[in-house]
Amino acid sequence: MCKNDLRIFYKYYDQIYLKRKDYENESQTIRQIIKQFEKKPSKTLLDIGCGTGEHLKYLSQSLKCKGLDISEEMIKKAKAKVADAEFETANMIDFSLDERFDVIICLFGSIGYVQTFRNLVRTFKNFLNHQNNEGLTIIAPWVFRKDFRKGAFSIDTYEDDETKLVRMGTSKLTRSHWLVYFHYLIGKDESIKYSSEVHKMLAADYEDYINAFSLAGYSETEFLKEDEGAMRRGLFVAIK
Ligand SMILES: C[S@@+](CC[C@H](N)C(=O)[O-])C[C@H]1O[C@@H](n2cnc3c(N)ncnc32)[C@H](O)[C@@H]1O
Incomplete structure (x- = not known):
């Protein structure tokens, strides 16, 4: 797996x-x-x-x-x-x-x-x-699976005194899996860092x-x- x-x-x-x-x-x-x-x-x-x-x-x-x-x-x-x-x-x-x-x-x-x-x-x-x-x-x-929406995006934000965060998500449906891609921009300690992750789902x-x-x-x-x-x-x- x-x-x-x-x-x-x-x-x-x-x-x-x-x-x-x-x-x-x-x-x-x-x-x-x-x-x-x-x-x-x-x-x-x-x-x-x-x-x-x-x-x-x-x-x-x-x-x-x-x-x-x-x-x-x-x-x-x-x-x-x-x-x-x-x-x-x-x-x-x-x-x-x-x-x-x-x-x-x-x-x-x-x-x-x-x-x-x-x-x-x-x-x-x-x-x-x-x-x-x-x-x-x-x-x-x-x-x-039937509720998959091609090209849909999610957006979430969070902020406190030290951290500001934006997360955007989008999904891809393959024959076997539902892939969720999250992209993060995290502002903290005087810089903005980018990271991403993939959730491989049923x-x-x-x-x-x-x-x-x-x-x-x-x-x-x-x-x-x-x-x-x-x-x-x-x-x-x-x-x-
Ligand atoms: C979307 S979160 C839901 C958490 C919580 N039930 C809620 O409603 O906020 C999914 C959770 O499933 C856990 N998880 C993922 N794969 C798992 C596995 N194979 N066995 C047990 N937990 C798993 C993750 O670590 C994560 O905490």
Whole structure:
């Protein structure tokens, strides 16, 4: 698997995303979905690709939580924010924990980093192995292939007294992957530095996710969608 080098992404993650995401509201939506679908009261939750721990900050108020991420740097930031949760640095495709969870979440397109359909099935099988019977897996998918917009650009800015940052992004769709190119201009310590990175993501559609859940062995899958918030790109709820 091609390893993404996301150093700049990690370094400025909160500066960029805290401005445009309402984690408290998204966490509230996740809580409501758990209540709606659980067959017995859920007590434990594993957040896979937890990033800097923003959802766990809220979810750990009512559930026993663990966060897992491939990046040590992100886990370090999450630990500093969320004293009530435990954390693990590992790859979602093949991690192995001695615990099972009532709820597994994987939000904000983190699942897209598995890159291929084969890995998606493998990853869902692994999620299922860490799930209690009748447990829920809630996935916010990476953008569906059918929603790719050729030539679209994103722009984000951040500034404080020491740093000014501009990030522009654009994507390319190949037969096998969705490539996201980010270009950064970072003004700091009397100079402006340029850097760029590529995120190699899964190029899949709704049907591919449904197939992957089924091949992995989930018994039921639903897709929920709203125009805003945590459900903007839709959420899959799969039951063991
Ligand atoms: C877009 S961020 C989402 C973070 C967080 N869930 C949020 O909503 O802000 C994607 C996260 O997935 C993590 N990630 C990427 N590949 C991964 C893998 N193979 N296993 C576990 N985590 C991974 C990244 O390190 C990053 O923290």
